[in-house]
Structure formats: C-alpha cells, structure tokens
Amino acid sequence: MSDYSYDLIKKGLDVASLRQKIVSSNIANINTPDYKVNKVEFEEYLAKAKNNGKLPEPTVKKRTGTSINENGNNVDIDLEMTELAANEIYYSVLINQLNAKLSNMNYVINR
DSSP states (O other), X not given: OOOHHHXXXXXXXXXXHHHHHXXXXXXXXXXXXXXXXXXXXXXXXXHHHTTTTOOOOOEEEEOOSSOOOTTSOOOOHHHHHHHHHHHHHXXXXXXXXHHHHHHHHHHHHTO
16 A cells, blocks of 8 residues: 655655756856757646556756857756755755654554
8 A cells, every 4th residue: 555645745856856967967067168058847747647646757858938148058056056955945844754654653563
C-alpha cells in the first residue's frame, strides 16, 4: 500500500534536487556565449494532476522571455539567485513535513 502524502513529499524532494542542479548549472554558465537558461517545471503540472492521484514528472525546459546579454546568453544572476533561495525554502519545508510524518509514524508504531 502506497502513502500518497509520503510519495508527494518524496517527489517534491526529487524536484528540489533537480532544480538545485539546474539553477547551479545556469549560474555556472553565466559567461558562456549563447547559453540559454534551463528551468524546472513541476508545480503547475502537479496542480493539474491533483485530482487523478498520479504524480507528474518534472520537466526541464529553456526559459524564454528573458533578455539576452551581449554574448547571446540569457542568464540573469539576480533571478537565478532568487530561484536558488526559493528552492532552499521549498526543500526545508518538505524536510520538515517529512520529519513530522515520520515522527507521527514512529509514535503510532511505538505506542
């Protein structure tokens, strides 16, 4: 038997890990000519899928609609640092939820 909330937390942690890698790669390529920023899309798919009980997979896409620098790349360091900070908060919240869930399970088992 699967626990949907546990699966959801686990998927969220996987997405946070992927997003960390993608944002770090974007930052590392700030001076790479013609580099186009990647972004992870997940939450909007999750909102659409919440009624069917299936967890969607994250997708990595190119970010469009951002200005292009002289060298042809579109890395906006301020935006990337904001994404990084938001992802760290997202990850921390999920870890807290996971710890609470495991604590509750531990309480029930040892009662």
